[in-house]
Amino acid sequence: MRTIVPRIFAVLALLSTLLLAVPVGASGPELTISTLSTRADLVSGGDVLVEITPTPPAGTAIDLDGTDITDAFATGLDGRYLGLVTGLTVGDNVLTATQPDGSGATLTLTNHPIEGPVFSGPHLQPWDCRTAENGLGEPTDEHCNAPSIVDYHYVATGGTSYQAYDVDNPPTDVATITTDRGDTVRHIVRRERGSLNRGLYAFAFLHDPALGDPDPRAPQDGWNRKLYYPFGASCNTNYTQGSMPGVLNATRLAEGFAIATSSLNVLGHHCNPVLSAETALMLKERVVETAGPIRYTMSTGGSGGAIGQLQVSNAYPGITNGLMPGSTFPDVWSTAMEVHDCVVLEATASPMTPLQKAAVDGHGPPQSTCAAWTGTFAPGSIPFNGCFSDSGVPTTNTPDPTRDYIPVVQSDGCRATIQDIQVNVWGRGDDGFANRALDNVGVQYGLAALNLPVTDPGKITMQQFLDLNTRVGGVDMDGIRQVERTAMDPATAEIAYRSSMLNDGRGLARTAIIDFAASLNVEIHTPYHAYAIEERMARIGHEDNHVIWHNGPSGTAWDTMDDWLAAVEADGGIDPLTGLDPDAVKETRPAIAVDSCWSSGDQEDLSACAPEVFADSRIQAGMPLSHDVLKCTLKPIDPADYAGAVPPVTPVDLLVLEQAFPDGVCDYSVPGVGQVPSVQWLTYNDGPGGRPLGPPPTSTAF
Structure with a gap:
């Protein structure tokens, strides 16, 4: 004990000295x-x-x-x-x-991996590479990867268009430009092209190579740290990389915007919004890692490009922030419902006048819409239409008899349907084919036309109504007309809503939207689609986040959206990973951003110059304007539904109806089958239906 105690006192004294030597508050901050x-x-x-x-x-x-x-x-x-x-x-x-x-x-x-997937699920096979055809050289692996290419372009003094800039022999006539941020820089852009997620990408931004390589930690003057992300049109079923997109838009680059997009953001190449969202996420990541953090992202695109913006942003809010869709459709599958109905109604050939037919299919007197749908996009449901031609629309696909699906003969071939390229979302049925979100069981086609006043030239008789609904039928899994109506599994319906394949607008509340609604009713891009998406957003209290402009000037819309997002940013309402604060979007909306129409360059109230808004056959059958019920809930036949029939409905008529609708008719006063709220940020890596990723991971302090 006499040797231990002094040692203890010595240790205590040393510890006391060490503690006194540590200054108060010297511990580091929580990181x-x-x-x-x-x-x-x-x-x-x-x-x-x-x-x-x-x-x-x-x-x-x-x-x-x-x-x-x-x-x-x-x-x-x-x-x-x-x-x-x-x-x-x-x-x-x-x-x-x-x-x-x-x-x-x-x-x-x-x-x-750079070829993905990140959340879209297993890669579709086979998949044709196009790197050599697009200037990247032969692919380095089966995933179509290839080395990226960086080149520079400039505008010469007094010029307006880009020409090649030789880094090793720099030109001496480079113009200067002042961006929207007030930076005056030499008008030179850096463009990068490559392969990503098995698609082809390009992005460009103002960058002077004389100042060295870009450093994402300290962006050069010139880039305003805003991104423009365009989405491409149409909807088709290619199992290929596609074509290299162009990004040298001198107007936007001169303002200071970076521009980025990919072949997989063109639904006319590959109509899978989940894959489009994943590709945009990966490409935006590459832009940030090259140029630096992005303040916010603005997007444009018409028709399929509108679907791309709206569906991507509903399912994965934050990928783009300010949407400017044109010739709008809300999503792929409510549009497919319209195409399906045109196919079966056109084939039924029930004797009607043009005005009666318009009252049934809802598209207005010109009666060109269903003809356009069936002539252009109905082949998107035909599996032997061709998978590998890089065509922009289904009617111009070129079948490949050695690899495409052929009924009976080649049942394991590539099926060129929308549901098959989205199979990771839907899963497969007992037949091995991808499930599809089409259904017309219980739909009373022409119900509104039956109940029109007797003086309306579109009114149909009870006999016409019965004849139509008895004979209309549906389409089978190969897109072929069948006697039975098209039926969807309830589980598939729920996947459609949960996945945003039917866009309910919940994720869109985290965006700002200026919608260039169509102003004609003469082909597929009819204006009611813009009102349908606004109606869906109204149900969640965010219709103010969505603005409809008929014939609005695109330049004014661009500036308005830029101002809108800058105001949200100033309000602290932008999260770069999850999108905008929904309430901040409403509170900062510019005064000019209201539903309106434009005549001779002047903004007017909708009542002054907006076009007449028609509908489609489901709305004419009783569905609300939201047009969002893929599979309706059924109810017993009710004679009150036919109160406007002339002559009045008879017991024999009711018997015919019971035979046509043995399980009942659609009840649009209640939600549809499987109509659940969408869930944002799903991954399909674990199987169909999707699993929520949940909030972004955060760091742990120690």
Whole structure:
């Protein structure tokens, strides 16, 4: 004991000295690690831009799975502490920041291959590469990967268009440009092209190569840190990479915008909004990791490009923030419902006058809409129409008899239908084919026309109504007319709503929208579609986030949207990963951003110059203007539904109706079968139906 006690006192004295030597408050701040280019669980391509807040003290070590990468970080943009973390392996990678006092934070980064998938589910096969045809050389693997190409273009003094800029022999006649941020820079843009997610991508932004390579930690003057992301038109079923998109839009680049898009954001190439969303997420990540953080993203696109914006943004809000759709359709499958009805109604050939037919199918007196639908897009439901031709519309596909599906003869071939390229969402039925979200069981075609006043030339008789509904039938899984009506499994209906394949507008509440509604009723782009999406958003209290402009000037819309998003940003209402604060969008809406029409360049009230808005056959059968019931809930036949029939409905008529509708008729006063709210940010890597990813991962302090 005489030897132990002095040693204890000596140790205590030493500890006391050490504690006195540590200054009060010397422990480091609690750190947070955040990914800026994408969610931490959705990283792709092996790198990600990271921010650590607050700026850690000198001596803080940052490592990736035990390898020191402190030198990758520096104080850059707006005084923020940023680093481009590279060398990630596929799967989970642990990033750790450790301060001198031993405290710090850790974040798991989940990296996916550059060819994907990230959340869209297993790759479709076969898949044809197009890298060589698009100037990237032969693919380096079966995933169509190829080295990216960077080139520069400039506008000459006094010129208006881009020409090649030789970095090794720079031209001397480069014009200068002043961006919308007030930066005056040489008018030179950096363009990058490559293969990503098995598609072909391109992006460009103002960048002077004389100042060195881009550094995402400290963006050069010129780029205003805003992104323009266009979406392409149509809807088709190609199992190929497609064509390299163009991004050298001098107007937007000169304003300071970066421009990015991919062949897989053209639904006329590959009509799968989930794959389009995944591709946009991955490409935006690449833009951020090259140029720096994005303030907000604006998008345009008409017809299928409207579907691309609206459906991507409903399912994955945050990918684009300010939407400017034109010739609008809300989504693929409520549009497919309209096409389906045109197919069966046109084939039924019930004797009617043109005005009666218009009253039944709802498209208005010109009666060109159903003819346009059946002539152009009905082949999208025919599986042997051709998978590999890179065509923009189904009618111009070129079948490949060696690889395409042929009934009986080649049943394992590629099926060129919309549901088959979306099979990861829908799953397969007992026949091995992808499930589809089509159904017309219980639909009383022509119900509104039956109940019109006797003086209306569109009114149909009870006999015409009975004849139509007895004979209308449906289409089978090969897109062939059948006697039975088309029936959908209730589980498929629920997937449609849950996945945003039927767009309910819930995710769109996190965006701002100026909708260039069509102003004619003479072909497929009829104006009621814009009102349908606004009606859906009204149900969740966010119709103010959606603005309809008939014949509005595109330049005014662009400037209005830019001002709108800047106001949301100033209000603190932008999350770069999840989109806009819905209430901030409503509160900051510019005064000019209201439903209106434009005549001779002047904005007017809708009642002054907006076109007459017709509908389609489902709305004429009793569905609300929202046009969002894929499979209706059934009710018993009720004679009151035919109160306007002339002559009045008879017991014999009711008997015929019971035979035509043995399970009942549609009850549009209640939600449809499986009509559940959409769930945002689903992954299909685990199977059909989707699993919610949940909120973005956050770092853990220690």
